[in-house]
Structures are given as structure tokens and as C-alpha cells.
Amino acid sequence: MTTLPSTLLLDWKRIFKWGPICAAALLFVSLVGMPIKLDPKSIISPLLSLGYVSLFWLPLIFGYIASSRVVLEGVETSKPGLSDLLTGVLTGAIGGAGLTLLMLGIENFDIRDPLINWSPQLLEVLAFGARDLNSAVWIGIGGALGLVGAALNVIPESLRRVVSYGSFTVLAVAIFEPALDDMSEGFRLEWLIELIFQKRGGLKLWPAIILASLIGLISVISKGKVKKAVAQYREQEGSQKKQTSYVLFGIVAVLGIVLPIFMGTYVNSLLANVGIFLLLALGLNIVVGLAGILDLGYVAFFAVGAYTTAVFTSELSPFFAPGMTWALSLVFVVILAALTGLIIGAPVIRMRGDYLAIVTLGFGEIIRLLFLSDFLKPYFGGAQGILGIPGIDLGFVYISGTDTRGIFYLVLFFCALAVYVSWRLQASRLGRSWMAIREDEQVAEAMGINTVNSKLMAFVVGAVLASFAGAIMAARVGSVFPNSFMILISIVILVVVIVGGMGSIPGVFVGAFVLIGILGGPKQPGLLQEFGSLKLLVYGMLLVYMMLQRPEGLVPSARRTQELHQEEFLQDSWLKGTDAEDEEQPVEGEEAQI
Amino acid sequence: MSTETSNSESTDPSALLEFRQVNTHYGAVHILKDVDLAIYPGELVCLLGGNASGKTTTLKTLLGMVTPTSGDVVLDGEVVNNQPTSYRVANGVTMVPENRRLFKRLTVKENLMLGAYLRNDRDGINEDIEYVYDLFPRVKERLSQKAGTLSGGEQQMVAIGRALMSRPKVLLMDEPSMGLAPALVQQNFELIEKINNEGMAIFMVEQNANMALSIADRGWVLLTGRVILDDTAEALRANEDLQKAYLGGGSGE
Numbered sequence: 135m136t137t138l139p140s141t142l143l144l145d146w147k148r149i150f151k152w153g154p155i156c157a158a159a160l161l162f163v164s165l166v167g168m169p170i171k172l173d174p175k176s177i178i179s180p181l182l183s184l185g186y187v188s189l190f191w192l193p194l195i196f197g198y199i200a201s202s203r204v205v206l207e208g209v210e211t212s213k214p215g216l217s218d219l220l221t222g223v224l225t226g227a228i229g230g231a232g233l234t235l236l237m238l239g240i241e242n243f244d245i246r247d248p249l250i251n252w253s254p255q256l257l258e259v260l261a262f263g264a265r266d267l268n269s270a271v272w273i274g275i276g277g278a279l280g281l282v283g284a285a286l287n288v289i290p291e292s293l294r295r296v297v298s299y300g301s302f303t304v305l306a307v308a309i310f311e312p313a314l315d316d317m318s319e320g321f322r323l324e325w326l327i328e329l330i331f332q333k334r335g336g337l338k339l340w341p342a343i344i345l346a347s348l349i350g351l352i353s354v355i356s357k358g359k360v361k362k363a364v365a366q367y368r369e370q371e372g373s374q375k376k377q378t379s380y381v382l383f384g385i386v387a388v389l390g391i392v393l394p395i396f397m398g399t400y401v402n403s404l405l406a407n408v409g410i411f412l413l414l415a416l417g418l419n420i421v422v423g424l425a426g427i428l429d430l431g432y433v434a435f436f437a438v439g440a441y442t443t444a445v446f447t448s449e450l451s452p453f454f455a456p457g458m459t460w461a462l463s464l465v466f467v468v469i470l471a472a473l474t475g476l477i478i479g480a481p482v483i484r485m486r487g488d489y490l491a492i493v494t495l496g497f498g499e500i501i502r503l504l505f506l507s508d509f510l511k512p513y514f515g516g517a518q519g520i521l522g523i524p525g526i527d528l529g530f531v532y533i534s535g536t537d538t539r540g541i542f543y544l545v546l547f548f549c550a551l552a553v554y555v556s557w558r559l560q561a562s563r564l565g566r567s568w569m570a571i572r573e574d575e576q577v578a579e580a581m582g583i584n585t586v587n588s589k590l591m592a593f594v595v596g597a598v599l600a601s602f603a604g605a606i607m608a609a610r611v612g613s614v615f616p617n618s619f620m621i622l623i624s625i626v627i628l629v630v631v632i633v634g635g636m637g638s639i640p641g642v643f644v645g646a647f648v649l650i651g652i653l654g655g656p657k658q659p660g661l662l663q664e665f666g667s668l669k670l671l672v673y674g675m676l677l678v679y680m681m682l683q684r685p686e687g688l689v690p691s692a693r694r695t696q697e698l699h700q701e702e703f704l705q706d707s708w709l710k711g712t713d714a715e716d717e718e719q720p721v722e723g724e725e726a727q728i
Numbered sequence: 729m730s731t732e733t734s735n736s737e738s739t740d741p742s743a744l745l746e747f748r749q750v751n752t753h754y755g756a757v758h759i760l761k762d763v764d765l766a767i768y769p770g771e772l773v774c775l776l777g778g779n780a781s782g783k784t785t786t787l788k789t790l791l792g793m794v795t796p797t798s799g800d801v802v803l804d805g806e807v808v809n810n811q812p813t814s815y816r817v818a819n820g821v822t823m824v825p826e827n828r829r830l831f832k833r834l835t836v837k838e839n840l841m842l843g844a845y846l847r848n849d850r851d852g853i854n855e856d857i858e859y860v861y862d863l864f865p866r867v868k869e870r871l872s873q874k875a876g877t878l879s880g881g882e883q884q885m886v887a888i889g890r891a892l893m894s895r896p897k898v899l900l901m902d903e904p905s906m907g908l909a910p911a912l913v914q915q916n917f918e919l920i921e922k923i924n925n926e927g928m929a930i931f932m933v934e935q936n937a938n939m940a941l942s943i944a945d946r947g948w949v950l951l952t953g954r955v956i957l958d959d960t961a962e963a964l965r966a967n968e969d970l971q972k973a974y975l976g977g978g979s980g981e
Binding site: 581 | 842
């Protein structure tokens with residue numbers, strides 16, 4: 135008998151680890167209802183819908199993971215080859231077998247009572263609409279996708295770039311379809327949209343292929359150039375960096391002002407949503423990211439801003455209705471938000487860490503319950519809220535709540551203000567005191583920093599920024615209700631800040647666009663409105679993933695990256711032997727104690 | 729018996745920093761009991777004592793993080809009992825905290841600048857930062873590095889540099905040898921001596937009594953919140969009781 139060639143020795147341990155995990159993930163996704171809910175969103179019409187993407191990507195990823203190896207420097211690893219491909223195939227097939235079992239299960243048992251998605255509908259989606267599809271097909275599909283995943287490890291890097299960039303582009307273009315559709319009118323590009331998209335939604339097949347190959351090609355040509363440009367920008371110093379920053383800022387500003395003119399109602403209102411959350415997130419970023427105060431009740435200030443605007447501008451305000459213009463009421467919004475910041479902050483600020491987080495959580499709810507209460511009903515209308523809030527009268531221009539473009543410009547202005555304030559504060563004396571407090575509060579105090587005042591200031595600045603968002607929201611919607619200010623909003627804003635990167639202004643931008651723009655806010659639909667209630671699940675998964683893999687956020691501030699990956703950094707430098715200078719003892723520990 | 733009150737007994741106009749009959753409590757627990765201390769310009773004094781003898785409380789009271797229940801804290805002739813930490817730092821007291829406690833994620837330069845947080849005189853700050861560079865040339869090489877990535881000895885230099893940036897009259901040091909490797913402890917005490925030789929008054933709290941007394945001018949010994957010995961370093965080293973209690977059974981010189 136001949137033994138198998140060594141290249142065909144399979145790592146069964148990995149296969150039996152990742153295969154079942156893949157199957158479990160597939161079952162979870164199916165039973166949560168993703169394939170059914172996301173099926174209407176077509177990616178490549180009529181071949182592929184987002185529902186199937188939610189299934190297909192799992193065997194692919196797990197095939198990739200199972201077949202990728204740890205490359206150690208200086209240790210000979212065998213060349214990737216047939217055994218890796220087989221590993222991928224088997225992993226994917228085990229995953230697919232999970233779905234096969236699920237289909238058989240749905241056919242034969244009925245446990246729809248606890249699992250509402252254990253339904254014929256799911257069966258139909260899994261059977262690709264065909265009635266008598268053999269459920270074993272999924273083993274094949276899983277295996278094929280696992281093969282593709284594993285192949286990504288085997289093929290040369292440039293090809294991998296082409297494939298990944300190409301497919302991500304197709305996915306992105308399909309996701310952005312409603313926005314592109316909306317913008318095409320302004321740019322007179324309806325013909326292009328008609329050319330690449332089906333009427334019922336989804337890319338047409340050939341344009342998708344052409345698009346993917348085009349982007350793949352560009353990705354190969356531009357390889358490394360983007361990274362280089364970024365690195366170059368980072369390395370610039372002093373006046374040169376300032377200059378580049380101004381140019382970049384100028385481009386963004388011009389785009390921000392000019393683009394909305396070409397955008398339709400849909401994109402403008404989507405961006406206004408993003409903007410309102412961005413404004414909130416920028417405010418919270420000052421509190422959490424700069425001063426290190428974990429405020430879980432941030433929505434309170436949003437509510438105060440909205441209610442102040444409602445009381446001062448609406449003719450229908452139950453107790454006190456001066457009917458001011460929005461611009462004038464903004465003065466009171468700022469004053470009252472700052473006051474609320476002080477009132478909530480004063481007792482809270484002396485606490486630290488977890489205690490502070492819990493108390494702020496409580497205050498956030500207290501504010502909402504106060505607005506909801508019967509006790510204050512004569513003043514704030516209780517559950518009925520305050521209606522009839524007029525549009526935004528700035529004196530020289532009137533923006534009605536339904537004028538999405540006007541609202542967007544307004545949001546843009548306040549976001550720019552918030553960015554400017556955060557940016558200036560970061561470099562200021564106050565900003566330095568926040569950094570010191572975040573690092574070590576006791577020592578900061580010993581340096582002579584008045585920690586209570588500094589932290590209160592962070593609270594107040596954050597409160598004022600959030601109140602702006604509230605004021606805009608109130609005028610935009612035309613009414614305020616206590617239940618628009620649920621704790622969930624605080625959580626979502628915090629997730630935006632964390633996913634984006636705490637303490638990083640560009641990070642907050644990316645976080646807001648990805649989470650609010652694509653997935654949608656707590657009540658506001660995003661580009662992927664099919665996600666509906668699933669978006670909270672996605673938020674949660676994203677948060678867990680980020681904490682495990684990239685705790686510094688999508689676009690981290692340089693400071694956080696270094697801190698969180700310091701161990702890796704030190705190990706690397708040790709391996710490369712570049713850190714020979716530091717021979718002294720490590721700092722921690724108490725060896726010298728007598 | 730003299731008719732003078734205990735207050736005026738210890739009054740000394742030339743003292744930089746003084747405790748007059750200070751008592752402190754944490755809740756119902758009586759920590760410092762009628763403590764009298766005085767630190768004079770240019771002196772290096774150390775406060776010795778075992779665990780829970782009130783050493784750190786003494787420092788916190790000097791710095792204003794703990795308020796005495798009775799007695800006075802006097803800074804440069806002024807009673808500062810009710811002044812906050814920031815006032816005392818601005819008027820010449822700074823602490824180098826136990827275990828250095830740098831702002832690890834901030835750069836060395838930022839750490840130094842935070843030491844000068846309360847100052848507005850740009851020229852003076854620049855002057856002092858040059859002084860710190862002169863004192864610790866190695867710190868200058870590391871300016872843009874994160875403080876947490878420095879070695880133990882370098883961190884100690886930055887911690888002292890940070891304290892010096894507030895241009896103090898008295899430098900308080902909480903357990904400077906804590907958590908340092910033996911070789912570094914020696915180096916550290918040499919540093920302290922060097923700064924003292926430049927004219928800085930230093931008040932050092934230390935468990936490593938042998939080392940501390942070898943460079944100090946005077947010392948106090950604290951036992952459960954009471955000063956039980958107050959003498960020159962020389963005399964303290966010769967004291968047999970202290971030898972037994974702290975200095976390892978008189979095995980020394």
C-alpha cells in the first residue's frame with residue numbers, strides 16, 4: 135500500500151473545529167431570519183440577493199480561515215496547495231451539511247412555536263424556490279464556497295486583490311443603489327443607472343462583471359499607492375502638514391456644499407440622519423474619547439435640546455408658548471443644555487468608572503421619564519408630547535421641516551462647528567487636562583488640575599453639542615415625544631463612537647456613516663432598510679467583533695492604536711532585534727521591595 | 729512649663745513647609761496624631777515608617793488631597809488648610825507619586841508639559857524644560873515617545889522632570905525606590921541627591937530606610953500616626969531601636 139503524499143495530509147483538527155462552527159453560524163443566520171428578510175434586496179438581479187449573500191459568505195470566510203496558516207518568520211512552511219484547498223472544501227461542506235439537516239428538519243418537524251423562522255418560507259428560500267430540491271445540494275454549495283475561500287489563500291496576492299476588491303465593489307454599488315438612483319437625477323445620469331441596474335433593483339449581470347473587473351484592475355494598478363500617500367501625509371510636519379490639511383479640508387468643504395444641490399430628497403434626508411447622529415457622536419466623543427467619562431445617559435441632553443426647542447417655538451406648547459423663532463430659541467437651548475449638564479454632572483462627576491456609567495444610565499432614563507410623567511404633563515404634554523413645532527427660521531432664510539436639503543445644510547453647519555470645537559479643544563489647555571484625567575485622575579489632581587471642573591466642562595460641552603442635534607431634530611420632525619429619547623439612542627451613539635474609534639474625529643465620521651448611513655439609526659432607516667429589526671443584532675455582532683479584533687476602532691486615533699497593540703509592537707521589535715537599547719528592567723513589579 | 733501654645737512652639741518663619749499639631753481622620757479612623765514637621769530650604773529630609781504608619785497620608789495632607797481635622801499646614805509662612813491642591817502646586821509644592829505613575833499613553837513631552845499645567849509664563853517653562861534636559865539628557869532623546877514605553881529608570885527621570893516643571897520649592901517624593909530593580913534604586917537615590925545639591929528642598933517618604941538615611945540630612949520616624957523619632961540622619965542611623973526595627977538588625981557599618 136502506498137501512503138498519501140505528505141502534501142495531502144489534512145489538518146483534521148482544524149476542519150472539525152471550523153466546520154461545525156460554520157454550520158452553527160449558518161443555522162443561526164437562517165433561524166434569525168436573515169435569508170428571508172434580506173431576500174428582497176437584490177444584488178445581482180436575478181441571480182443573487184442579499185439574503186443569499188448572508189448565507190454564502192459564511193462557508194467562504196470559514197473556508198478561508200480554516201485553510202490559512204500561521205506564518206512564522208524563519209520557520210519553513212510548506213507551500214500552500216492541494217491540502218489547503220481540500221481543507222476549505224471539507225470545512226465548507228460540513229457547514230453546508232448543517233443547512234441540509236435544517237431543511238430535512240423543517241420538512242419533518244414543526245417547532246415553529248419557539249423558532250418563528252422554522253417555516254416553509256425559509257425552506258423555500260433554502261431550496262432556491264424549487265419545490266423538490268434535494269437538500270444535499272447545500273453540502274455541495276458549502277464545499278464549493280469553502281473551496282473559493284481556501285483558494286483565496288492559495289492564489290497569488292495580486293489576484294486576491296482583484297477578486298476581493300471586485301466583489302466588494304459590486305456589493306457596495308448594489309447596497310448604494312437607492313442613493314445612486316437618487317443622485318443620478320441631479321447629475322443627469324439616469325441613463326447610466328438604467329444601464330447597470332435592473333428596474334426592480336439589483337445590478338444587471340454584465341455590468342456587474344465589467345464593474346468588478348474594472349475595479350479589480352484599478353486595484354492592481356494603484357496597489358500600495360494609497361497607503362503610501364497616507365503614510366506620506368502622516369510623516370509631514372509643521373507647516374507642510376498644515377497646508378495639506380487645509381487643502382483636504384477645502385475639498386471636503388466644497389464637496390459638502392456643492393453635492394447636496396445634486397442630491398435628491400432621499401440622499402439628503404439620509405445624510406441629515408447621519409449628520410444628526412454624527413453631531414451627537416462628536417459630542418459624546420469629547421466626553422468619552424477625550425475626557426474618558428463613560429456617559430451612558432447622553433440621550434438626556436438630546437432630549438433637553440429637542441424639548442427646549444419645542445417649548446420655545448411651538449404655538450401648541452401646553453404651558454408656556456412664546457412662539458419664538460428657532461434661531462432665537464437656540465440661545466435658550468444652549469443655556470438649558472449647559473445647565474442640565476451641570477446639574478447632572480455635579481453629583482455624577484465625583485464617581486469613577488463603572489459607577490459613573492451606571493449613574494449616568496439612570497439619569498438618562500430619569501430625564502425621559504420626567505417628560506413622560508403625569509406630574510409634568512401640564513408643562514410638557516406627557517406621552518402626547520408637544521406638536522406643531524414650526525420649521526427653522528434663521529432670519530434670512532426659512533427651512534421647513536420637510537426641506538431635506540435645507541436641513542442637511544444646517545446639520546452640516548453644526549457638524550462643522552462640532553468638529554472645529556473638538557479639534558480646538560483637543561489642543562487646548564482644557565484638552566490636555568482631559569487627557570491627563572483620562573490617563574490617571576489622581577496624578578492629574580496632584581499636578582494641580584482641578585479635575586472636577588475639567589470633567590464638568592467636558593460634560594457641558596458634550597451636552598451643548600447634543601442639544602443642537604435635539605433642536606434640529608425637533609424642528610425637522612415637527613413634534614417631540616418622550617419615547618423618541620429611549621436609552622437605545624445613547625447606546626447607538628456610543629457604539630458609533632466605539633466602532634469608529636474613540637477620541638478620533640475621522641473615526642466618528644466613519645462610524646456614523648457605516649452604522650447610521652448603511653444600517654440605519656434606532657428608528658431611522660439606512661441604505662439597507664431591509665435589515666429592519668436585524669440591525670441591532672448586526673450592531674451587537676459588530677461591537678463584539680471590534681472589541682476582539684480591533685479595539686481601537688475603524689479609524690483609530692494614533693494614540694489608542696499604540697496603547698492597545700503595544701504588546702504586539704514590543705514583541706515585533708524584539709523579534710526583529712531593533713530594541714536592543716532597552717536592557718533595563720521592566721517597570722512593573724516590586725522586585726526592589728525590602 | 730511654658731505658657732506658649734503648641735502652635736507657636738513650632739512656628740518657624742524660615743520653614744518652607746510645616747505641619748503644626750496636625751490630626752487627620754478617615755471617617756472615624758484617626759490617622760495622623762499631633763504631627764509636627766518642618767522642612768527648610770535646601771534640605772533633604774525623609775519620613776520613615778512601616779506599613780499603615782501614615783506616611784502617604786502625610787503627603788496627601790501636605791498636598792491638600794486630605795484636609796486635617798485639626799492643626800495647620802503652613803506653606804511658606806501661610807496657613808493653607810483650606811486651599812485646594814492647585815493652589816499649593818502653584819505655590820511651590822509638587823509630588824512625584826509612588827510608582828512614578830506617568831501618563832503612559834501621552835508622550836514624554838506632554839507629560840513634562842502637564843507638570844507645568846498651572847503656569848502661563850512661556851519663557852519660564854522653556855527655561856525649566858531646558859533645565860530638565862540638562863539634568864536628564866536621556867529624557868531629551870525620548871521626547872516624542874509614549875511614556876509607557878520607557879524603561880523603569882527613564883520613567884523615574886520623567887516623573888521627577890514632570891514634578892520639576894511646576895518650579896517647586898519643595899519636592900515631595902512618595903516611595904521613590906518602590907518597584908525599581910536594585911540597580912536602579914541606587915541610581916535613583918543618586919538622582920535625588922543630585923537634585924538636592926542643586927538647592928531643591930526634598931521631602932521623601934521611604935520604606936528603604938538604610939538608603940534614605942544615607943543621603944538625607946534629617947529624618948522622622950512615624951509609628952501608627954505619631955512621630956516617635958525626630959533627629960539628624962546620622963543620629964537615626966546610630967539609633968539602636970531603629971536599627972532593629974527598620975535597618976535589618978544593625979548589620980550595617
